[in-house]
Amino acid sequence: AQTVTQSQPEMSVQEAETVTLSCTYDTSESNYYLFWYKQPPSRQMILVIRQEAYKQQNATENRFSVNFQKAAKSFSLKISDSQLGDTAMYFCAFCRSSGGYQKVTFGTGTKLQVIP
Amino acid sequence: NAGVTQTPKFQVLKTGQSMTLQCAQDMNHEYMSWYRQDPGMGLRLIHYSVGAGITDQGEVPNGYNVSRSTTEDFPLRLLSAAPSQTSVYFCASSRTGMGGMYNEQFFGPGTRLTVL
Numbered sequence: 001a002q003t004v005t006q007s008q009p010e011m012s013v014q015e016a017e018t019v020t021l022s023c024t025y026d027t028s029e030s031n032y033y034l035f036w037y038k039q040p041p042s043r044q045m046i047l048v049i050r051q052e053a054y055k056q057q058n059a060t061e062n063r064f065s066v067n068f069q070k071a072a073k074s075f076s077l078k079i080s081d082s083q084l085g086d087t088a089m090y091f092c093a094f095c096r097s098s099g100g101y102q103k104v105t106f107g108t109g110t111k112l113q114v115i116p
Numbered sequence: 117n118a119g120v121t122q123t124p125k126f127q128v129l130k131t132g133q134s135m136t137l138q139c140a141q142d143m144n145h146e147y148m149s150w151y152r153q154d155p156g157m158g159l160r161l162i163h164y165s166v167g168a169g170i171t172d173q174g175e176v177p178n179g180y181n182v183s184r185s186t187t188e189d190f191p192l193r194l195l196s197a198a199p200s201q202t203s204v205y206f207c208a209s210s211r212t213g214m215g216g217m218y219n220e221q222f223f224g225p226g227t228r229l230t231v232l
Contacts, residue, residue: 009156045206045223091158102147102210104221106158 002027004094006107013082014115020067021077021110023092029053033095034068034075039109040088048090051075079112087114117142122207122224129197129231137192137227139207145222146212148190152176152203153226159206165190166212197231204228 003026013019025034036048051059051068059066063083067076079086092107123138141148149164161174165184179201181193190209194201205227211219 004158043204043226045208047220050220102212102219102221104161106151106160108156108158 002029002094002096002103002105004092004105004107006090006092006110008110009108010111010113012113012115013079015082015084017082018078018080019082019112021079021090021092021112023075023077023107025073025075025092025094025105027073027094027096029096031096034066035093035095035104036064036066036077037091037093037106038086038088039091040085045091049077082114084114084116086112088112119143120207120209120222120224122205122227124227125225126228127230129194129229131198131231133197135194135197137194137205137207137229139190139192139224140188141190141207141209141222142188143209143222144187145209146187147219148184148207148209149174149221150180150182150190150192151206151208152201153206154203162192162205194229197229199231202229202231 005024032053035050038046038048049059049061049064063080065078089109089111091109095102095104120141146167150162151159153159160176162180163182165171168184171182207224208221210221
């Protein structure tokens with residue numbers, strides 16, 4: 001079974017600074033996907049960024065980027081130029097495709113507070 | 117498109133009562149799923165469906181029933197509510213993964229359920 005570990009329950013960062021959220025996972029699969037989801041106080045789950053395991057290049061979406069270390073099974077999220085709107089819970093998630101459907105395992109989340 | 121809709125947004129039940137959480141999507145997605153979100157535990161999969169008439173259990177199925185009579189709707193039934201089912205429930209939908217490809221999951225806004 002896959003497990004996803006987020007070891008930082010809470011973090012804070014000053015506005016305009018950079019912060020890195022960590023995530024590690026355990027799997028015996030070789031082909032899978034990793035994601036970061038954002039959940040603001042509105043509760044809506046929003047996909048921030050995704051990474052295909054077979055791609056060596058780290059994914060980037062504007063101010064969000066990942067550091068994917070496949071051998072170490074590590075998938076951290078870097079948020080540059082933090083903004084107040086980045087305040088949210090962030091969930092790391094692992095997905096594998098099985099029999100035509102996707103099985104997603106979520107981490108326990110990191111609560112990020114951006115301080116003005 | 118309305119995306120994924122859930123009703124109600126909030127619900128309070130007494131122990132032993134039954135109810136149905138509604139979920140609908142208008143994106144013609146084959147795959148739909150129900151998660152529950154508890155503090156410190158991330159999102160856990162309750163049940164999922166890969167198409168009309170096809171459902172299966174996820175990680176925490178006990179106490180919940182589902183059915184999928186149409187592509188659009190995927191209701192979650194609590195047969196006899198218990199305080200342990202107090203949680204936030206999310207419905208999600210996506211296209212099914214073909215050939216190992218991932219398709220983004222779209223989440224509903226969630227239902228906060230309290231069982232007294």
